[in-house]
Amino acid sequence: MSLTDQLARLGEVRAPASLLPAVMAAVGTAAADRYGRLDDEVWPLWIAWNRDGVSAVMRADVNDEAAFSGWFRREFDRPLLRADSVPPALTRSRRYDLREVTAFERDVLLKTAEIPRGQVRTYGWVAREIGRPAAVRAVGTALANNPIPVLIPCHRVIRSDGVIGNYGAGGPEAKREILAREGVDPVEMERLAREGVRFFGSRTTHIFCVPTCRHARRVQPRHHVQFHSEAEARTHGFRPCKVCRPAAA
Amino acid sequence: MVETHQHRIYGFALSLSGNPADAEDIAQDAFIRAHRALAGYEPQRVRELKVSAWLHQIALNVFRNRVRRKLRETVPLDSVAEPHANGLGPDELHDLRAAVHRLPPRYREAVVLRHVQGFNYDEIADVLGVPAGTAKSDVHRALAILKEELS
Numbered sequence: 001m002s003l004t005d006q007l008a009r010l011g012e013v014r015a016p017a018s019l020l021p022a023v024m025a026a027v028g029t030a031a032a033d034r035y036g037r038l039d040d041e042v043w044p045l046w047i048a049w050n051r052d053g054v055s056a057v058m059r060a061d062v063n064d065e066a067a068f069s070g071w072f073r074r075e076f077d078r079p080l081l082r083a084d085s086v087p088p089a090l091t092r093s094r095r096y097d098l099r100e101v102t103a104f105e106r107d108v109l110l111k112t113a114e115i116p117r118g119q120v121r122t123y124g125w126v127a128r129e130i131g132r133p134a135a136v137r138a139v140g141t142a143l144a145n146n147p148i149p150v151l152i153p154c155h156r157v158i159r160s161d162g163v164i165g166n167y168g169a170g171g172p173e174a175k176r177e178i179l180a181r182e183g184v185d186p187v188e189m190e191r192l193a194r195e196g197v198r199f200f201g202s203r204t205t206h207i208f209c210v211p212t213c214r215h216a217r218r219v220q221p222r223h224h225v226q227f228h229s230e231a232e233a234r235t236h237g238f239r240p241c242k243v244c245r246p247a248a249a
Numbered sequence: 250m251v252e253t254h255q256h257r258i259y260g261f262a263l264s265l266s267g268n269p270a271d272a273e274d275i276a277q278d279a280f281i282r283a284h285r286a287l288a289g290y291e292p293q294r295v296r297e298l299k300v301s302a303w304l305h306q307i308a309l310n311v312f313r314n315r316v317r318r319k320l321r322e323t324v325p326l327d328s329v330a331e332p333h334a335n336g337l338g339p340d341e342l343h344d345l346r347a348a349v350h351r352l353p354p355r356y357r358e359a360v361v362l363r364h365v366q367g368f369n370y371d372e373i374a375d376v377l378g379v380p381a382g383t384a385k386s387d388v389h390r391a392l393a394i395l396k397e398e399l400s
Contacts, residue, residue, distance in 0.1 A: 003395060006345050007364035015259035015276060016269070022277050023251050027284040079252060 021081050033076075034083035035069065038091070041150055042181050043169075047086060048072055053095025057148045059169050075147070076100055096148055104132070108142040115156040118183035119212040119244070122160040128248065144168055155179060162193025184212060192226075199227040199246050201238045208233040213244035250287075251280050254301065257366065258308050264361040265312045267350030275315065279308040305366065306376045309358060316354065348398045352391055359384050360391035 024032045033055050035048040044060040046068035055076070058068045072080050094113065098106045107130040115121050123139045132138070143154040149169040155178045159165045164186060167175035176186040192211060200216035201208035203223045209216035227233040230240075230247040240247045255276065262275035283304055287295060349357060362373045363384075373388075374381040 003392060003399070004364050006342060007349075007360070007395075008367070009342055010264055010346060010349065010361075011257070011260040011365040011367070013256065013260045013263055015255040016273055019255055019259060019273055019276055019280075020251055023280040023284070026277070026281045073252075 020079060024079055024081060032079045032081050033072070034081050035072070036083045036086040037065075038086050041091075042178050043150070045150060047090070047151075048080060049087075049090055050097055052097035052099070053093060054090065054148055054151055055097040057151055059149075062170065091151055096152065098147075101142075101145075101147070104130075104135070104138065105142040105145065107132075108139050109146060109148070109152050109154075112143065112146075112154055112157055113152045115153055116214070117153075119210070119214070120156045120158050120179065120184060120189065121210060121244075123157055123165075124160055125210070125245075126157055129245065140165070150178070156182075158189070158193075160193070160198070162190045164190060196228045197226045198229060199233055201225045201227060201233060201236075206236075206238050207241050208238040208246060209241040210244045210246045213241055213246075215241055215243060250283070250300065250304075254304055255280070257301070258304055261305055261361065261366055262308055262312065264346070264349060264365050265309070265357065266315075267346065271315070275308055275311050278311045279304060282311065283307050299372075302368065302372050302376055305362065305368075309376060313354075344399065345395070348395050351398070352394060356387050356391035356394065359387035360395070363388045364392075 033048045033050045035046060035056075037060050038045045038047045046056075046058045046060045046063065046065065047054060048056040048068075056068075056072050058071065060068070063071075069080050072078075096109070096113070098109060101109065108126055111126050111129050123136045123143075124133070126143075127133050127136045127139045130139075139157075143157055144166065146152055146154045146168065149155070155167055155169075155175045157165070164172050164175050164179075166172060170177075179186050179189075189211070197211070199208040200211050200213070200219065201224075202216075202219040203225055207215070208227055225236075227236075227238070233240075233247075240249060242249070258279060259272055259276045262279070263269060263272035266272050266275060286307075290298075349361065352360065358377060359373060362368045362376060363370070368376065370381040370385050370388075373384040377384060379387075
């Protein structure tokens with residue numbers, strides 16, 4: 001090997017892993033995301049955040065730390081620093097950094113974030129709520145690419161035909177597991193949907209709801225009524241609930 | 250910027266200083282200075298910046314300042330027992346790296362920029378602030394010394 005070839009090989013070195021964090025720490029960490037492990041959700045999670053809020057989440061029981069940090073750097077092309085601890089108010093703040101997703105995806109994710117714990121909605125419901133009623137499939141795709149699963153509860157969005165739908169963070173089984181932990185009965189939910197039951201109503205108020213709406217669940221059994229479609233409910237003189245918005249007002 | 254250029258700038262600092270600890274310090278200091286400088290530049294100037302050459306220039310200045318301050322009290326390279334384990338790259342290049350480190354700084358800087366970092370003579374002239382012809386003769390002088398040392 002010639003001298004110049006050997007000299008060229010002198011440059012084939014990798015900077016120590018400590019270099020990047022040291023520089024980021026010295027120039028101020030405003031631009032850098034930090035991450036840590038969170039153990040108080042349904043599964044242990046890797047969670048990354050910055051001044052705008054939570055930026056990424058991944059299950060920590062099925063992905064190791066290198067898988068998470070590698071994915072983050074590939075996905076967002078930003079530095080990521082390990083934090084000593086996760087701020088306790090982080091998940092309660094419900095602030096999310098969604099600058100890397102499209103405007104449509106952001107609408108879908110922020111709408112999904114409004115679905116209360118213990119309740120579910122359909123892909124069609126999300127599409128209608130964000131003013132894109134025909135974009136049902138695109139809603140499914142946007143939720144499949146949710147960078148903040150569990151905290152942005154894409155598991156609370158299911159198919160209208162009762163199929164629980166896929167789930168990026170562990171498949172349909174994981175989706176059933178997390179819904180059950182939140183107080184939804186996935187078996188009953190799927191049974192109702194298979195029978196074509198879409199809405200619950202109350203004979204006293206003449207209001208109809210999605211089956212998991214907290215108002216629907218308070219209805220006494222003797223006043224409880226089931227509908228297969230919005231048209232059926234309206235024919236009987238029922239109006240949509242203003243809280244769960246099962247249909248356009 | 251740091252993520253993209255860290256390995257090249259660290260490699261440059263290592264070739265100049267011959268010592269992984271100094272190389273990391275130099276690279277770190279260079280990136281911090283670069284970051285601070287960028288914050289004060291006009292957007293136009295930032296767009297026109299040749300980032301790689303500019304970072305090399307900053308790293309070179311950091312290296313020269315350190316040498317001046319420390320009066321060359323660096324650890325001799327031969328005392329590093331396991332060069333590869335210490336971040337010095339492939340073992341078989343150890344002799345070459347040591348020979349580069351023994352070159353006078355002027356020749357070392359020129360030959361490292363040309364043959365380790367792969368810049369052309371116009372770029373080297375910019376980084377070193379010397380005419381391209383001077384850079385070229387310095388590189389050739391350095392290669393002649395290295396050939397003699399390693400034969």
